[in-house]
Amino acid sequence: MEVLLEFDSVSVKYNEHEVIKNLSFSLKKGEVIALLGPSGCGKTTILNITSGLLAETAGKVSVHTKKFGYVFQEPRLLPWRTVIDNILFVMKEKDREVKQKQTNEILKMVGLDHVANDYPSKLSGGMKQRVSIARALAADPQIILMDEPFSALDPKLKNELQEDVIKLIDKNQIGIIYVTHDPLEAIKLADRILVLSSQGCSIKYEMNIERSRTERDYSYLKQIELELRNWVGGIT
Numbered sequence: 001m002e003v004l005l006e007f008d009s010v011s012v013k014y015n016e017h018e019v020i021k022n023l024s025f026s027l028k029k030g031e032v033i034a035l036l037g038p039s040g041c042g043k044t045t046i047l048n049i050t051s052g053l054l055a056e057t058a059g060k061v062s063v064h065t066k067k068f069g070y071v072f073q074e075p076r077l078l079p080w081r082t083v084i085d086n087i088l089f090v091m092k093e094k095d096r097e098v099k100q101k102q103t104n105e106i107l108k109m110v111g112l113d114h115v116a117n118d119y120p121s122k123l124s125g126g127m128k129q130r131v132s133i134a135r136a137l138a139a140d141p142q143i144i145l146m147d148e149p150f151s152a153l154d155p156k157l158k159n160e161l162q163e164d165v166i167k168l169i170d171k172n173q174i175g176i177i178y179v180t181h182d183p184l185e186a187i188k189l190a191d192r193i194l195v196l197s198s199q200g201c202s203i204k205y206e207m208n209i210e211r212s213r214t215e216r217d218y219s220y221l222k223q224i225e226l227e228l229r230n231w232v233g234g235i236t
């Protein structure tokens with residue numbers, strides 16, 4: 001499968017503080033990698049290096065696409081633009097009619113076509129986060145970087161939005177790097193989970209989940225959960 005991103009023995013320092021030391025992993029098309037690790041271990045730093053916001057101090061990051069989408073913990077929508085304008089804003093397509101058509105399709109996909117002309121202030125937290133997922137998709141990305149996208153939502157909304165994301169992932173074959181503190185969320189969404197250590201952000205444990213995301217093989221998932229909990233027990 002096509003490789004979208006490679007970290008080869010990557011290290012990152014902030015001044016003299018080495019946050020990431022010798023990290024290697026790759027992301028393939030259609031793959032979802034969850035980064036699970038204690039607070040401050042360097043998960044957001046990995047996303048910032050991937051997107052080019054930050055440069056590695058040693059090793060090599062090879063990114064084979066420029067097409068990124070981002071979903072942050074807070075939706076970060078422009079409050080003075082309507083839902084549809086927040087999405088049109090990031091589209092590269094020039095033809096107004098094509099853009100409008102694609103935006104309508106994306107809004108339908110995330111179940112928000114009925115609020116297309118509303119301003120973000122009228123939407124619930126879950127709806128705003130849906131708009132930011134729609135906006136990430138509208139940029140026609142090959143990689144989406146998600147930084148704790150559900151952590152500000154209540155459990156019911158979280159569950160609904162996770163189900164939406166599962167459908168979108170399976171439909172669009174995008175590579176996703178997904179930061180979370182929640183092992184259950186990681187099991188639900190990821191193909192691969194990288195458990196990171198607090199020292200040097202090295203990979204303490206790597207787990208591949210061999211199943212389709214829509215399949216509900218509970219005994220297999222329970223076994224995975226128990227295994228994962230051995231490794232992430234101390235995560236905060």
Ligand SMILES: Nc1ncnc2c1ncn2[C@@H]1O[C@H](COP(=O)(O)OP(=O)(O)OP(=O)(O)O)[C@@H](O)[C@H]1O
Pocket residue numbers: 014015019037038039040041042043044045046
């Ligand atoms: N711009 C910066 N300058 C100096 N140190 C920084 C900077 N950004 C992050 N750090 C430090 O680097 C370490 C890793 O930060 P990072 O935000 O990547 O961790 P994280 O795993 O995403 O944390 P959390 O789970 O709490 O969001 C932390 O010790 C943080 O204080």
